[in-house]
Amino acid sequence: MEKKTQQAKTPRTNTTQEQTHTVTAHDLAKQQREISVAEFFAKNRHLLGFDNPRKALLTTIKEAVDNSLDACEEAHVLPEIIVEAIEMSENRFRVIVEDNGPGIVKEQIPKIFAKLLYGSKFHRLKMSRGQQGIGISASVMYGQLTTGRAAKITSKIHPNEPAQYYELHIDTQTNQPKILKESIVDWHKDRGTRVEIDLEATYSKGSQSIDAYLKQTAIVNPHATIIYTNPRAEQLVFSRATEQLPPEAKEIKPHPYGVELGLLQKLLGSTTARTMQSFLTTEFSRVTPPIAKEICEHAGILVNVKPEMISREQAERIIAAFSKTKIMAPPSDCISPIGAELLEKGLKKEVKAEFYCATTRPPSVYRGNPFIVEAAMAYGGEMQADDMVRLYRYANRVPLQYQQSACAITASVIQTNFRQYGLQQSKGALPVGPCAVVVHIASVWVPFTSESKEAIAHYPEMIKDIKLAIQECGRQLARYVLKKQRLHSEMTKRSYIEKYIPAIGTALKELLSLPEAQRMSTEENLKELLEQKRGALAHIEASNEEYNEEFALVGKTSEEDIYEDDAEQETEENSEDEK
Amino acid sequence: MTTTVSAQITQVAKNVFEHIKKKELPSLNIPLRSLQNVTYDPKEGYFELVGKEKERALTASTVKTFAQTLLMMNESKKIIDTDDIATKREVYYISKNWGDARFQEQPESDAVMDDIEAMLHVNREQIGFIPEEKGGEVAGNLIVIDKDGEGNRLEIDCTKFGSGAYSVPSSVEHLQFKTNAKFILAIETAGAFQRLVKHNYWKKAHCILISMGGVPTRATRRFIRRLADERKLPVYVFTDGDPYGYLNIYRTLKVGSGNAAHINKFFCVPQAKFLGVTPQDIIDYKLPTHPLKDVDVKRIKDGIKNDPFVQAHKEWQKALDDMTKMKKRVEQQAFAAHSLNYVIDTYLPEKLKKQETWLP
Numbered sequence: 001m002e003k004k005t006q007q008a009k010t011p012r013t014n015t016t017q018e019q020t021h022t023v024t025a026h027d028l029a030k031q032q033r034e035i036s037v038a039e040f041f042a043k044n045r046h047l048l049g050f051d052n053p054r055k056a057l058l059t060t061i062k063e064a065v066d067n068s069l070d071a072c073e074e075a076h077v078l079p080e081i082i083v084e085a086i087e088m089s090e091n092r093f094r095v096i097v098e099d100n101g102p103g104i105v106k107e108q109i110p111k112i113f114a115k116l117l118y119g120s121k122f123h124r125l126k127m128s129r130g131q132q133g134i135g136i137s138a139s140v141m142y143g144q145l146t147t148g149r150a151a152k153i154t155s156k157i158h159p160n161e162p163a164q165y166y167e168l169h170i171d172t173q174t175n176q177p178k179i180l181k182e183s184i185v186d187w188h189k190d191r192g193t194r195v196e197i198d199l200e201a202t203y204s205k206g207s208q209s210i211d212a213y214l215k216q217t218a219i220v221n222p223h224a225t226i227i228y229t230n231p232r233a234e235q236l237v238f239s240r241a242t243e244q245l246p247p248e249a250k251e252i253k254p255h256p257y258g259v260e261l262g263l264l265q266k267l268l269g270s271t272t273a274r275t276m277q278s279f280l281t282t283e284f285s286r287v288t289p290p291i292a293k294e295i296c297e298h299a300g301i302l303v304n305v306k307p308e309m310i311s312r313e314q315a316e317r318i319i320a321a322f323s324k325t326k327i328m329a330p331p332s333d334c335i336s337p338i339g340a341e342l343l344e345k346g347l348k349k350e351v352k353a354e355f356y357c358a359t360t361r362p363p364s365v366y367r368g369n370p371f372i373v374e375a376a377m378a379y380g381g382e383m384q385a386d387d388m389v390r391l392y393r394y395a396n397r398v399p400l401q402y403q404q405s406a407c408a409i410t411a412s413v414i415q416t417n418f419r420q421y422g423l424q425q426s427k428g429a430l431p432v433g434p435c436a437v438v439v440h441i442a443s444v445w446v447p448f449t450s451e452s453k454e455a456i457a458h459y460p461e462m463i464k465d466i467k468l469a470i471q472e473c474g475r476q477l478a479r480y481v482l483k484k485q486r487l488h489s490e491m492t493k494r495s496y497i498e499k500y501i502p503a504i505g506t507a508l509k510e511l512l513s514l515p516e517a518q519r520m521s522t523e524e525n526l527k528e529l530l531e532q533k534r535g536a537l538a539h540i541e542a543s544n545e546e547y548n549e550e551f552a553l554v555g556k557t558s559e560e561d562i563y564e565d566d567a568e569q570e571t572e573e574n575s576e577d578e579k
Numbered sequence: 580m581t582t583t584v585s586a587q588i589t590q591v592a593k594n595v596f597e598h599i600k601k602k603e604l605p606s607l608n609i610p611l612r613s614l615q616n617v618t619y620d621p622k623e624g625y626f627e628l629v630g631k632e633k634e635r636a637l638t639a640s641t642v643k644t645f646a647q648t649l650l651m652m653n654e655s656k657k658i659i660d661t662d663d664i665a666t667k668r669e670v671y672y673i674s675k676n677w678g679d680a681r682f683q684e685q686p687e688s689d690a691v692m693d694d695i696e697a698m699l700h701v702n703r704e705q706i707g708f709i710p711e712e713k714g715g716e717v718a719g720n721l722i723v724i725d726k727d728g729e730g731n732r733l734e735i736d737c738t739k740f741g742s743g744a745y746s747v748p749s750s751v752e753h754l755q756f757k758t759n760a761k762f763i764l765a766i767e768t769a770g771a772f773q774r775l776v777k778h779n780y781w782k783k784a785h786c787i788l789i790s791m792g793g794v795p796t797r798a799t800r801r802f803i804r805r806l807a808d809e810r811k812l813p814v815y816v817f818t819d820g821d822p823y824g825y826l827n828i829y830r831t832l833k834v835g836s837g838n839a840a841h842i843n844k845f846f847c848v849p850q851a852k853f854l855g856v857t858p859q860d861i862i863d864y865k866l867p868t869h870p871l872k873d874v875d876v877k878r879i880k881d882g883i884k885n886d887p888f889v890q891a892h893k894e895w896q897k898a899l900d901d902m903t904k905m906k907k908r909v910e911q912q913a914f915a916a917h918s919l920n921y922v923i924d925t926y927l928p929e930k931l932k933k934q935e936t937w938l939p
Contacts, residue, residue, distance in 0.1 A: 493639035500646040503680035507649035508599075511592035511656060525599050530639055533604075 037116045038175040041138060042145060048138040049452030053091060054208075055402070056142060057201035059452065060095050061085065061210050063135030064195050065217065066398055068099035069224060070128045071193070075102035076245060079224040085203065085210060087231040092147065093201045098194040103157035106164050113140050113153050113195070114168040114177030127249040127335045127444050129398050139197055141170045146200035150180045154194040156187050163187035203231045208401045214238065215554045216392065216399035219346035220338055220440060236554060241345065246336045252444065253285040255330040256295070256322040258368015264315050268307045276310070277303040286328045298324045330370045332363030335442045338397065343376045343438060351390070351436045352547045354380035357476040358438075361469045366461040371443035373462075375469035377477050380484075383434035389413070389423070391430065393456075394440040400454055407455035409439045412466035421474040422481030435477070439466055490534070497530045584706060587699050588656045592649065606636040607648060609698045614837035619887035621939075624833075624849025626887065628840045646680045647691050655695065658707030666711050667692065697841045702797070709749045715765075715799035716744035716772065716790040719781030721806075724755035737787070742777060744790070751802045758810050761785045763803060764927075765851070767793070767818035767828055771911040771922070780923050784931070787812070795832050797839065800846045803832070807850055814848050815931070820856035821871075821908035822878040822899070829853055830888050853938035854930050858901040861909050863936075864926065867916050868907035879903055892939050 041048055049059035065081060072079035077100060084096040104112060111118045116137045140151040156163035167181035187194075205211060214228050218238035223245050226238040254263065273279035280292035287295070296303045298321035301314055310318070337360050338346075344358035358376035365371070383390070393400040393409045404410050410430070418425045423433035447457040456462070505523040508514060514522070591607070598605035610616065610632050617626040637645050654673055658665055665673065671688040674681045682688040696703045703709070717723075721737040723745065734757075737745045748754075764786050766772045772790035775781070781788050787806070791799055807814050816832060818824030833851040835843025861868060879899045882889045889895050902908070914922040930936060 496642050497639050499679045500642045503646035503677060504642075504649055507646065507653045508592055508596050510653045511589060511649070512596055514596075522596065522599050525602055526637075529599070529602060529604055530637070530642070534639060 036173055036175045038141060038170055038172040041116060042141060042172050045138075045142060047451050048135070048142075049402075049454065050138070050142050053200055053202040054204055056146075056199060057085065057093055057095070057203060058208070058210050058213060058401070059135075060139040060142070060197055060199060060201075061097065062213060062398070063139050064095070064097035064197075065214070065226075066129035067136055068097060068101055068193070069217075069221060069397070071101035072099060072224075073245060073248070074128075076248070077101060077191075078240065078243065078245060079221070081224060081226050083210075083214065083226060083228045085229070085231050087203065088198065091200050091202055092198065093203065093231065094196065094198050096194065096196045098189075098192060100189065100192045103191045103193055104155045105157060109153055109155055109164060109166050110168055110177035110179055113137055113151055113166075114170040116141070116170070116175055127396055127442055129396050136195070137170065139199070140168065141172065143197040143199035144169055145172075147198045149198040152196040154185065154187060156189055156191055156193075159190040163189075211236070211554050213399055213401060215350070215551065216394070216401075217397075219350055219392075220343070220394050220397045220399070222342050222346060238551075242342070246338070249336040249444075250331075250333045252330060252334040252370075253283060255285050255365070255368035255370075256287060256325075256327055257365065259284070259319065259322065261312075261315060261319055264319060265312070268310050268315065271307050273307055275304045276301060276307060279307045285330050291325060291327060294325050295321045297321075329363070329365050330368065332370045332372065334444050335363065335370055335372050337372045337374050337442050338440055340374065340376070343374055343440065347376045347378050347392075347436065347438055349548050349551050351378040352382040352549075352552065353378035353434075353436070355477065355480045357473050359469055359472040361465055361472075364461060364465045366447070366459045369443055369445045371441060371446075371462065371465070373465045373469040374438075374440040374442070375466070375473050376438040377473040378436040379477055379480060380434050383436065385434050386432060387434070388430045388432055389418075390436040392436065392438040394438070395446045395448070395453070395456060396442055397440070398453070400456075402452070402454040403449070404455075406449055408458045408463050409441070409456060409466055411458060412439070412463050413437060413470060415463070416467050416470045416474065418474065421478040422485065437470065437473075439469065441466070494531070494534065497527065501526050501530075584699060584701055585656055585659045587701075588652050588659075588706075591698070592652065595649070604637050606634045607645070607698060608632045608634055609694050610841055612693065612697055612838045612840055614885050614887065617837055617840045617843075617887060619834060619891050621891050625843045625847040626835045626837065626840055627843065643680065644691065647674070647677075647682070647687075648694060650674070650677050650680060651688070651691050652695055655706040655708065664704075664707055664709050666709055668711055670708055693838065700841050702842050702845070704750050704752075710796065710798075715747045715792060715795060715802065716769075717747060717787065717802075718744045718772075718776045719787035720758050720760040720785060721745075721787045722757040724757065726753070738781075742773075744772075744776065747789075747796075747799050747802045749798050751798055751805060754802070754805070756806050756810055758787065758806075758812075759785070760787045760810075760812065763787045763789060763807060763812050763814045764854075765789045765791055765795070765803060765814060765816045765832065766911070767791055767824055768911055771817065774912075774919075775923065778920060778923055780927070783923075784927070791828060791832070794827050797842075797846045800832055800835075800848060803851075804845070804848045807848060814851040815854040815937075816851050817854050817911065817927075818856070819908070819910045820858065820861060820866075820902075821910075822875045822882065822902070824856075825853075825895070825899070826878060826882045826886060826889070830886070834888050855926070855936075856909050856911060856913075857936065857938055858898050858905060859936065860930075861905065861907060864914070864917075866909045866913045868905075868909050868913070871902070871906050871908055875908060876903065894938050898938055 050056045061083060065083060068081050069079050080100045082098040086094045088094050114137055118137065143149065143151060150167040150169050153166045153168060154163050162184045163186065165183045165185045166179060169178040169180055171178050211230060214226055215238065218224065218226055222241035225240045228236045228238070230236070267283050268279070271279050271283055273282050276296055277289060277292045280287045280295060281289055293303055295318065299314065299317040301310070301317070340358035340360045344356050347358070348356055356376070356378050359374065361373045363370050363372050391404065391410060391413060393404070393407055400407065414428060414430060418431035423431040423435060425431040441456060441462070447459055449455045449457050501523050504526060505519045508522060509519040595605040610628055610630070616629050616631045618629055619626055635641055635645060651670070654670065667689055668685060670692065671682055671685040674688055692703060692708055695706060699706065717737050718740060719737055723735040723737065725733045725735060727733050735745060766775070766788065769790050769792055772788060775788050789799070789803060803814060806812065816829050818828050832848050834849065835847040839846060856866070860866065879902065883896060883899060889899065914926055
């Protein structure tokens with residue numbers, strides 16, 4: 001990153017010099033210096049989700065909770081996470097997140113919390129919430145920049161060992177942790193980690209609030225219990241719905257189709273394999289000896305060449321050879337989907353509807369990375385017919401609350417023709433109707449559009465699969481909607497019979513001077529005739545025992561909240577959505 | 580005649596009643612009223628019903644119209660039996676007593692009326708209903724013999740209306756005629772009619788002038804037909820040179836319409852000939868024109884494709900093709916560009932002599 005910035009500046013420096021002749025290259029050289037990652041992100045905090053005080057609070061909690069869930073699952077522990085947000089003074093909050101995970105060894109604590117781009121998840125190919133190793137340390141840095149206060153970390157790795165306590169700052173010049181205090185403390189927990197960060201922030205309710213984030217997290221993580229105390233000192237408990245941990249996602253080797261030149265060169269330099277054949281079979285997934293031979297053949301190199309002897313030009317030929325060789329798709333046990341059943345159950349808790357359906361797609365691949373798309377839909381009930389559909393987006397079990405319009409999921413919904421499912425939709429817009437749509441994408445590497453992880457990038461393979469998942473649900477939805485419409489028109493027709501038969505009776509009575517009794521028998525006969533023809537009335541049932549009103553209300557803006565929230569924030573939220 | 584219509588209505592009602600009594604679904608047979616359901620034989624001279632009927636079986640979706648049809652038949656029977664009449668608008672208001680079965684708008688009630696008319700194969704005057712629309716206007720060498728409200732014989736001299744004209748009544752079956760005119764000239768617009776009346780064209784040309792005021796009403800068609808048949812007069816038609824004048828006004832006058840196909844036989848004038856303004860006249864008389872509108876082009880296409888009358892006459896196909904190519908239309912009063920009385924002094928006398936410039 002630093003190098004890039006420098007290179008970009010060099011040509012500009014030269015032209016300035018030629019034009020003015022007053023500043024020498026030496027003068028300019030004095031101004032050139034390395035930029036630390038920490039400094040870069042301190043200036044570009046919006047890239048990490050700290051655009052405004054309201055989002056800062058959410059991002060901080062989100063990063064801590066994501067890490068806690070990842071840690072618990074890796075240690076095979078059912079997560080129990082305590083989240084607290086306390087308003088210290090105006091625009092000043094303290095965030096506390098505590099988990100029952102495996103804890104962190106003493107030496108690692110400062111680096112994990114006070115060094116950017118340090119983490120265990122970046123270099124491996126395994127599904128997890130965190131990816132880059134930026135999130136929590138960025139929160140620590142943001143807190144430090146806005147309040148000057150240190151982040152306080154407590155962690156315990158074994159019941160028989162004491163807990164470690166740290167107060168940490170981040171040195172933004174060097175991107176190194178600065179330990180302000182280090183001690184051993186007593187902690188009632190057997191294991192776990194507790195993070196406490198002070199930061200400048202504001203709190204509000206609504207669809208993009210912490211309340212909504214935690215609730216949506218609970219929906220897609222039914223194995224976790226989350227106990228949350230919000231700044232108004234209201235405690236919300238989202239208890240786990242299942243004692244079953246999701247199947248552990250396995251780590252996989254990179255698949256040749258997703259490998260770029262840089263990664264290949266790095267692997268060539270670090271491998272312990274002594275021939276190209278063993279290099280290819282051990283460092284990549286789905287490469288068998290015959291396939292390795294075929295790749296070498298396509299690349300025009302010998303199978304027994306030592307990996308370190310491969311030149312840059314040969315490496316490029318290997319990349320080209322990858323795409324010429326037919327290689328099986330990567331294994332998908334590296335991904336753990338939520339499952340259609342649990343997804344539908346979660347949606348039932350949140351939305352009171354008449355009809356629910358869900359589907360999990362078979363695994364697919366983009367750029368050599370396997371992924372799975374899941375979708376669920378709810379229809380009717382409390383939802384308004386003239387509202388836009390509610391869209392819930394998830395990636396690796398994390399709710400995405402911002403930048404809806406920039407997201408591949410939104411694009412896929414817009415590109416799907418919902419009119420065939422009985423909803424309204426104008427061109428290039430989200431459909432309108434009493435419907436909620438949930439899409440979850442699980443992958444070893446979710447392609448976000450930015451480090452703040454708010455929207456998924458538009459990979460055609462991914463959009464195609466999202467659309468297929470939506471269509472699968474849509475077809476089920478269409479069946480229900482059509483059935484409902486048929487029932488409705490049937491009811492209308494039946495009411496027609498009731499309404500107009502007396503008119504026929506009266507007309508015939510007058511035309512033929514019938515006695516009253518004949519008029520009545522005529523009407524009775526007619527009614528019998530017409531209703532007999534229509535057959536029995538179909539019945540549609542709509543019951544949802546899973547629905548929990550208290551749960552559903554969490555994070556939803558009540559009228560009172562709208563008055564309380566200041567207008568500026570409301571417009572911010574709107575412009576965000578319109579982008 | 581009226582008693583049979585009343586009996587016919589009773590018969591239809593009885594049929595419906597008997598079906599219901601036997602617990603069978605009743606139905607009404609109504610001829611399809613559109614250009615798709617008519618044929619045209621130039622020898623016969625009018626659009627004739629092919630005979631396709633739509634059976635309006637009583638189902639949940641037709642129950643409303645079914646009820647309305649029976650209710651209107653009942654009103655019709657009452658009107659016939661008391662020797663009264665009701666205008667279409669009045670019938671619409673009568674329906675307001677029908678509770679849920681009442682009509683929301685008059686077009687609904689008109690459609691049901693047309694259905695009954697077609698079902699019984701009668702003219703709507705025969706079922707007691709009369710239109711609001713005004714008939715045509717007449718000036719020239721004609722004495723119409725009519726009766727006044729008390730039944731006294733009246734002789735109406737159509738030469739004695741000065742700058743005004745005699746109005747065709749809504750029912751013309753009882754009229755008798757005396758005339759020594761040589762032909763009837765039917766004119767589309769009141770403006771052109773006014774000019775001819777003002778300058779006593781009927782006297783110069785020994786003719787009867789009739790203003791149709793757009794598409795001729797049934798009464799006007801029947802009036803011209805009876806007059807032409809009884810007095811053996813040729814009928815010439817003078818309209819604007821546009822698709823509406825050709826395909827709506829002239830065609831309806833001559834052969835009737837798709838909608839009233841069941842009664843065209845009586846309400847058309849097969850002996851009518853088209854004098855002008857033809858597309859060729861635009862060139863021959865160097866007339867100022869307007870560009871064809873989109874609806875005009877559409878009307879021409881539709882006529883060539885669907886109108887049996889156009890399909891039976893090559894001359895009309897050619898005239899419509901010419902007009903499409905010219906992309907121009909012309910109005911009757913365009914002759915004023917040459918001089919105000921050009922139409923009287925030059926155009927009409929010339930056209931009457933040159934039979935080869937007419938259209939069938």
